[in-house]
């Protein structure tokens with residue numbers, strides 16, 4: 001029979017063969033360390049998605065204002081769940097912003113569209 005070692009501290013494990021940690025302490029420290037190791041990757045994912053979103057919005061919004069089919073942006077990798085802040089206009093529309101580029105989802109004749117705007121000083 002092969003001796004199993006604790007994933008956290010490396011000590012030999014005794015008792016039940018399905019155990020992977022000595023105790024609850026080793027288990028929580030292992031998961032804690034793992035979450036720290038994984039968080040930079042999560043940060044990079046968010047960062048990369050924001051950069052891509054900004055690039056796409058910038059490409060389609062050269063004039064400062066534009067309307068574009070949502071599917072066109074999604075096709076290019078745009079993900080509306082990633083934004084940096086938002087701005088509500090006097091009509092109550094909430095524009096989501098990726099840095100200086102804003103977007104608002106609108107449905108026109110059953111087609112989902114994004115109204116694209118650029119951040120202005122009066123919005124802050």
Ligand SMILES: [Zn+2]
Pocket residue numbers: 006007008009010011021022023026
């Ligand atoms: Zn241990």
